[in-house]
Every structure is written in C-alpha cells, then in structure tokens.
Amino acid sequence: MKKKLVVLTGAGISAESGIKTFRDSDGLWEGHNVMDVATPEGWHKNPALVLDFYNQRRKQLKEVEPNLAHQILAELENEFDVFIITQNVDDLHERAGSSKVLHLHGELLKVRSTKNENYIVDWQGDLNFGDLDDNQKQLRPHIVWFGEAVPALDEAIAITQQADYFAVIGTSLQVYPAAGLIDFTTPDIPVFYIDPKPIKIPNLRNPLDVIPMRATEGVAFLKEKLLNQMQ
Template sequence: MTSHSPHLVVFTGAGISAESGIQTFRASDGLWADHAIEDVATPQAWRRDPERVLRFYDERRTQVRRARPNAAHQALASLEKQGFRVSVVTQNIDDLHERAGSRDVLHLHGEILKARSSVDERMRYPLPRGGIKLGDICDKGSQLRPDVVWFGEPVPRYVEACEIVEQADLLLVVGTSLAVMPAAALLERAPLDAEVILVDPAAERLAPPGVARLPQPAGRGVTELVRHWSREGRLWLPETLLGA
C-alpha cells in the first residue's frame, strides 16, 4: 500500500493497557482509589512533596516495565507491517504500542519511561532503567521530573493529535471512557465522512451518536477487526459486527 492508502487513526486509552496488567486510574480498584490526585499528579503536589511524586511514578514505571504488549497492541502493529497506513494517538504513558511494533505513536499525556526538565519541557531524557531521584538534574541544572502531563497542565501535543485525527479515513477508538478532556474532544476532529468505531466493554453506553459500537475488550475486539481488514486487504466497517 502507498502513502495514499486509507489512513487508520487509532485513539487508545487505559482499557487497552489494562489487559496487559497495567492498573488504570479511574476504575473502582484503580490508582486513584489508593492515591489522591492532588497528592501525586498536580504541579502543586510536585512543589509540595516532590519525593512523594517521584516515588509514585517510580512504582508506575516498574509496573510498565513488567507488562507486555497484548493481543490488541500486536494486532495494530501487524496491520502496519502488512502495509496499512496506521497512526496511533494514545492517552497512555506506557510504551506497549512501540514494543508491539507500532512506529507512528503520539503520546498525548507523556511517556513514563522518560524524564524531563522542570524548566524546559523540550528537554527529555530516556530512562532505560531505574527512576528519578531528587538531585537528578537536566542540562540546565534543574531537577528532573516525570515526563507526564499532570492535572492542571496544558497538553502540549494536542494540536498535533488534532491534525492526525483530521487526516483519518477511519477512526478506531479503543479502551477509553471518553471522559478526559481535552483528549475526548478528538472525536469531533474526525472528518465528516470518516467512520468512527468504539471498542470497549461499555461501548453501548459510552459511544456518542453516530459512532459504531463494538462492546468487547480491546484484545478481542481489535483482533477481530484487524482479522477482517487483513483478509479483505482494506479498511471497512463490518456492519455484521457493529451497531451504530
């Protein structure tokens, strides 16, 4: 397929990573059940108790390193290997899409396996092992912090994400409650003639009007769609599987 092939844009949320064992934030047994947002995930928390914030994200980092890509991550990467044009926009801060083999991945909320400067968000440093400690500094002499977007901070790559979604011929939304703004508003940026599919166990309840619904876990639903597209050699809306 050429660069003029139909463009599949995939927008993923915590549900796709949950199947790899990464604890979500908003579930009843999620991270916020044990940690108050204002204590670990805001600029104010960072100023008040940076050591606590660093410890929280070190624990998350360990969890991500132990996790492995699941069937949904692998299915999306396999489409790209077959020559389909696939772009991934993710709310997730893990690297499971990349480890599965996806090459065009935009992280809206940052990457937990990177550190960044506290004074210059453009200065990022990979964390192949270990974590961040007080006293670890950037090249400008400022304390390193997790490369994640905290509550109350702007989403620096949102405009770029909008531009990608605006190019979609088909928008596949996987494992997101569509509750986190501004990310949830990305669906409104899809072209009027683009099909939109939501894969989520709660899809019947979550899907906005006009969005096709596949109420299945990510691993099952995405794999099923990819199998159809691979067999046909094209992107299409399998109406026998979906309700709108």
C-alpha cells in the same frame, strides 16, 4: 496508497497487560489519590511522594508485556497507514511494533526539566532528588498532569483530520482534551468504538460502529471488519 487508520487508545488496552490505572477505582491510582501524584500541586506539596510513585510505575512497566490488542494494531501496518494516538504513558505500543505513536499525556520512560519543558531525556531507572538538567534544575517525570497543557494536542488534531478510519479503543472518553479528538474527524469516515462499557457519544457526525468488547477481543474483531471493507 494505504488508507490511513488513526487509533485513539486509553487505559483499557493497557489494563489487559496488567497495568492498573485510576480509571478502575474511583480516582485512586495504585492506592494514591490522583490529585497527590498527578497534578502540579501534588508535586509542589510532596515531590518525594511523586518521584517514588513514578519510580514504582517504571518498575511495574518492565514486568508487563504488550497484549494481543497491541500486537494486532502493529500488524495492521501491513495493510494500513496506522497512527496511534495514546492517552497511555507506557511503551507497550512501541514494544509491540507500532511505528507511529503519539503520546498525549507523556511517557513514563522519559523525564524533563522542571524549568524547561523542551528539555526531555530518556530515563529507564529511578528518578531522584539531585538528578538535574544541564542548567542544574531538578528533573521531573515527563507526564502531562491534570491542569497542565497538552503539548501534543495540535499534532493529534492534524493526524485525526487525515484519517480514513478512526478507532477508539479502551478509553472512557471522559478525559479532555483527548476525548474531543473524535470531533475533528472528517464527518463521513467510519468510527469504531471498542469498549466493554461504551458510553453514548453525543453529536457525532460519523457512521459509528460500537464494538462492546475488551480491547484484545475487539481489536481482533476490528481487523476482520477493516479487511472485509478492503475487499
């Protein structure tokens, strides 16, 4: 039976494909304050701005490709039972070939009802006023905004608890509850932390291997380490 590798990915892995995130620029996301485009309050204040913002993000997503880090994680399924838990809303992991991907913060290429959070549909183009669910309620981006619950959290915790190896790639470990997943790992399993500017992880009960590299370099290095441990 293959060992289970659970990987938590964040903005840093998508940034190398050309996707800009608010992580890079003091709370601005493509020139917008995140409070205006990534909160329920922003939606109620100016839904037209929010719809346009995510329409632009959807267009941008079609112009980028998975990078080497995404591709290597997909290739690792040949040797490991790999499960990706991502904070990213893009589909680059899926396009690279990863078969098990859980999106903690929603997905750009899906929309949902403003009144029924379980009404979720695939959506490739622009989302506009007048795009309605079956009960004639406006659709909104399927994004978990700041201040909203994270529906996939319980599933992410359960997956994390089963890990034989746990890797953190390209996330600042500042956004909760996602950052707290590391605390649900079995205490003795190896944890690998890939980030060019790693922070100190307090109270970690696991053996920690810090790899201070960008995602594309670090994931290639991680693959070597994992394969060597199998020998």
